Amino acid sequence: MAAPRSLEEMNFMTDKAREIDDTGDYFTWIACNDKEVEETWECDGQEGREPFLEWDLASGQPDSISAQSESGSCHSRLTLECSCPSKWQLREKECYILTPSPHTWNQAKSACHGMGGKMAAPRSLEEMNFMADMARKVDSDYYAWISCNDKEVEGTWVCDGQDGSEPFLKWADGQPDDKGNHQDCGQIAARYRDKMDDVGCDNMHPRWTVCVRQAACTYGLIQPRH
Ligand SMILES: [Ca+2]
Ligand SMILES: [Ca+2]
Ligand SMILES: [Ca+2]
Numbered sequence: 144m145a146a147p148r149s150l151e152e153m154n155f156m157t158d159k160a161r162e163i164d165d166t167g168d169y170f171t172w173i174a175c176n177d178k179e180v181e182e183t184w185e186c187d188g189q190e191g192r193e194p195f196l197e198w199d200l201a202s203g204q205p206d207s208i209s210a211q212s213e214s215g216s217c218h219s220r221l222t223l224e225c226s227c228p229s230k231w232q233l234r235e236k237e238c239y240i241l242t243p244s245p246h247t248w249n250q251a252k253s254a255c256h257g258m259g260g261k262m263a264a265p266r267s268l269e270e271m272n273f274m275a276d277m278a279r280k281v282d283s284d285y286y287a288w289i290s291c292n293d294k295e296v297e298g299t300w301v302c303d304g305q306d307g308s309e310p311f312l313k314w315a316d317g318q319p320d321d322k323g324n325h326q327d328c329g330q331i332a333a334r335y336r337d338k339m340d341d342v343g344c345d346n347m348h349p350r351w352t353v354c355v356r357q358a359a360c361t362y363g364l365i366q367p368r369h
Pocket of ligand 2: 293297298328341
């Protein structure tokens with residue numbers, strides 16, 4: 144059984160756990176325990192130095208790793224706490240903001256960079272709905288640029304900021320239609336029931352742009368209450 148020897152290693156473990164269970168409420172045994180002497184923590188596999196322990200008294204955080212003795216009497220949780228710059232909205236480990244346009248797609252992309260982020264593209268239906276909710280709150284008939292485009296090769300869509308080889312694309316009915324043979328940039332819009340549409344990259348109609356940046360996150364462990 145492993146015990147993290149550094150914050151990097153602990154972060155690595157939490158990332159692994161989250162890959163397997165991304166419900167935000169996973170629990171993983173680690174080898175730390177104070178079974179011998181109460182309040183004297185020992186961690187198997189940490190090679191005889193002072194144990195690495197990163198405790199945090201905060202509670203109720205969404206992401207947790209727990210360390211429990213066999214009896215279940217000791218219980219601690221690894222927590223993740225993230226924050227965003229003012230006006231940015233936190234979702235998981237990222238921050239989102241809606242910038243007002245009108246801007247062409249290229250200008251909108253630069254605007255995101257200028258704010259320390261990048262133009263966003265949803266990687267899941269949940270993330271797309273989150274973006275749509277943000278936009279609906281400020282504009283019930285919103286149109287918002289996303290980074291998906293087929294500028295390079297007509298019909299081959301690429302989305303900056305998505306990992307993996309296959310882009311996540313969720314088109315509105317009848318889209319993408321490359322109307323007028325010049326629609327190469329992606330938007331989501333209330334009018335398209337929060338799904339994607341292709342639109343001309345110089346079109347000024349999208350009045351918003353979704354930008355995203357990494358949140359500042361710190362990890363800690365909740366000390367068990369006895
Ligand atoms: Ca084209
Ligand atoms: Ca096109
Ligand atoms: Ca279209």
